[in-house]
Amino acid sequence: MCAIFPTMRSILLIDHGSVRAEANHMLACAANLLQHMVGESVLVRYAHMELAEPSIAQGVAECVRSGATEVIAFPYMLSPGKHVTRDVPRLLAEAAKEFPHVSCRVTPAFGVNEKLAEVIALRAGIDIVRPLTAREACRCWEPNGEVDACGAGCAARTADNVTSTR
Numbered sequence: 441m442c443a444i445f446p447t448m449r450s451i452l453l454i455d456h457g458s459v460r461a462e463a464n465h466m467l468a469c470a471a472n473l474l475q476h477m478v479g480e481s482v483l484v485r486y487a488h489m490e491l492a493e494p495s496i497a498q499g500v501a502e503c504v505r506s507g508a509t510e511v512i513a514f515p516y517m518l519s520p521g522k523h524v525t526r527d528v529p530r531l532l533a534e535a536a537k538e539f540p541h542v543s544c545r546v547t548p549a550f551g552v553n554e555k556l557a558e559v560i561a562l563r564a565g566i567d568i569v570r571p572l573t574a575r576e577a578c579r580c581w582e583p584n585g586e587v588d589a590c591g592a593g594c595a596a597r598t599a600d601n602v603t604s605t606r
Contacts, residue, residue: 448510452511453485457488500532510545513544580596
């Protein structure tokens with residue numbers, strides 16, 4: 441008889457980390473909000489790339505201790521700079537070596553996203569006068585129409601564009 445092991449996905453929010461405690465605590469609040477929104481079938485944890493704990497290695501270990509069989513690392517950063525494209529994948533891969541039975545991958549950063557544009561308008565006290573259709577939200581917004589000019593942050597890229605460490 442074969443034992444069936446359930447899969448448990450986890451989302452590990454990763455920011456840069458700060459010397460300011462309240463900046464680091466904000467990520468814990470974001471993780472708590474996301475946990476509430478996704479429900480109990482997905483674990484949500486957080487980590488800082490540097491300057492604060494928990495580190496990425498500690499975050500991965502916490503996901504695994506909590507039952508995760510998959511760690512989906514989300515760089516809580518705006519653009520696909522060196523931390524998102526190089527440092528976070530490297531640090532995640534190093535942490536993942538301790539858990540060869542766990543699948544790990546990194547998603548793109550926030551990038552160009554209509555939800556972020558809505559937040560900017562809301563915070564500025566400006567009404568959205570032209571809400572986007574689903575099709576418009578997924579088009580390239582580069583001023584000259586050069587698809588992928590902004591790299592992995594391009595809204596025209598598909599949602600399944602992720603970097604895997606395995």
